Amino acid sequence: MKLSADNCFFKTSSSINSLQLRYSLSKMSQKFPEVQGGGSLIVAWQVRNKNVLVVGGGEVASGRILHALNADANVTVVCPSSGLNEEVAYRVAENQVSHIDRNFEPHDLDNADMVLCAIDDPEASTQVWKLCKERRIPANIADVPPECDFYFGSMHRDGPLQIMVSTNGNGPKLANIVRQKIASALPQNTGAAIENVGLLRKKLRAIAPDANEGPKRMKWMSNVCVSWSLEDLVAMTDKDMDGLLTHYQSGDVPSLQDIRAALS
Ligand SMILES: C[C@@]1(CC(=O)O)C2=NC(=C\c3[nH]c(c(CCC(=O)O)c3CC(=O)O)Cc3[nH]c(c(CC(=O)O)c3CCC(=O)O)/C=C3\N/C(=C\2)[C@@H](CCC(=O)O)[C@]3(C)CC(=O)O)/[C@H]1CCC(=O)O
Numbered sequence: 001m002k003l004s005a006d007n008c009f010f011k012t013s014s015s016i017n018s019l020q021l022r023y024s025l026s027k028m029s030q031k032f033p034e035v036q037g038g039g040s041l042i043v044a045w046q047v048r049n050k051n052v053l054v055v056g057g058g059e060v061a062s063g064r065i066l067h068a069l070n071a072d073a074n075v076t077v078v079c080p081s082s083g084l085n086e087e088v089a090y091r092v093a094e095n096q097v098s099h100i101d102r103n104f105e106p107h108d109l110d111n112a113d114m115v116l117c118a119i120d121d122p123e124a125s126t127q128v129w130k131l132c133k134e135r136r137i138p139a140n141i142a143d144v145p146p147e148c149d150f151y152f153g154s155m156h157r158d159g160p161l162q163i164m165v166s167t168n169g170n171g172p173k174l175a176n177i178v179r180q181k182i183a184s185a186l187p188q189n190t191g192a193a194i195e196n197v198g199l200l201r202k203k204l205r206a207i208a209p210d211a212n213e214g215p216k217r218m219k220w221m222s223n224v225c226v227s228w229s230l231e232d233l234v235a236m237t238d239k240d241m242d243g244l245l246t247h248y249q250s251g252d253v254p255s256l257q258d259i260r261a262a263l264s
């Protein structure tokens with residue numbers, strides 16, 4: 001008898017709990033972003049001083065090489081000299097990249113941290129992909145989505161600003177069109193403004209290096225970015241930055257005009 005009463009208690013209690021749970025889950029589903037699977041993890045991969053092997057030296061390879069050099073990678077190109085296009089031959093001649101003058105061989109992967117393959121030989125490129133997988137080297141085989149750990153995207157660059165548009169394999173040409181639309185909508189000086197904000201943040205960390213001050217630093221920097229126009233951020237000189245930084249302790253963010261008036 002006692003046992004069934006207990007059961008009854010637990011049943012009632014658990015059904016209330018499950019109702020409550022369902023209610024609070026439905027509340028939370030309005031509160032948190034919905035998961036939209038099928039995308040890519042878009043990250044800003046740091047390849048500075050890492051060894052990027054580019055297999056092939058044609059038109060597609062020349063784009064891959066420029067992206068890797070723009071990210072300060074050590075680039076090696078493996079491709080017969082006869083196959084190098086004008087741009088890749090120029091970068092070889094300028095020693096911007098190392099060059100192995102022959103077709104790909106498996107031992108080329110020995111020191112590679114990343115492989116970008118862009119050759120007009122599907123069998124050879126599948127072999128490159130398989131070897132990369134055996135060695136767990138991240139690889140992109142141009143235009144072969146099933147043989148890519150990561151896709152390239154359409155890239156806008158303006159100083160420290162980079163915007164990459166991906167259609168996740170659906171429409172590369174559309175990625176190009178969307179990227180151009182986004183880029184043309186940006187104020188021309190966005191990159192210069194970001195560069196100056198980078199300098200200001202560096203100076204701020206120098207005068208307020210304490211790790212515990214992180215939240216205060218971040219709030220103040222955010223206020224500067226929100227309250228100053230892009231034009232003022234671009235116009236900000238070294239002297240203006242030092243003037244502005246004297247207000248960090250108080251938490252104030254005066255305008256550029258006020259900073260200059262105080263300095264004159
Ligand atoms: C963005 C860009 C970056 C770059 O490569 O730097 C890039 N492709 C670009 C151009 C482009 N590629 C193609 C055309 C012809 C028109 C058209 O088809 O639209 C044009 C347009 C042109 O040439 O103007 C043909 C194509 N591409 C792929 C396949 C295979 C397939 O789809 O199965 C085929 C079909 C071959 C066929 O049909 O036989 C596959 C890939 N191409 C990707 C990236 C990755 C997905 C990116 C995304 O979806 O966002 C992915 C998956 C893998 C990778 O290569 O990383 C660059 C534009 C840069 C710029 O100009 O800004």
Ligand SMILES: NC(=O)c1ccc[n+]([C@@H]2O[C@H](COP(=O)([O-])OP(=O)(O)OC[C@H]3O[C@@H](n4cnc5c(N)ncnc54)[C@H](O)[C@@H]3O)[C@@H](O)[C@H]2O)c1
Nearest residue numbers: 056057058059060061078079083103104118119120121124
């Ligand atoms: N160029 C484009 O816009 C475009 C568009 C769609 C698809 N693709 C595809 O991308 C790939 C490359 O295109 P591309 O225009 O750069 O070709 P490309 O002909 O300009 O260059 C191919 C390069 O690969 C080299 N190569 C061939 N076999 C090699 C090997 N085993 N080892 C080392 N190098 C080797 C050649 O010497 C040459 O430098 C091809 O599969 C092509 O079909 C290119």
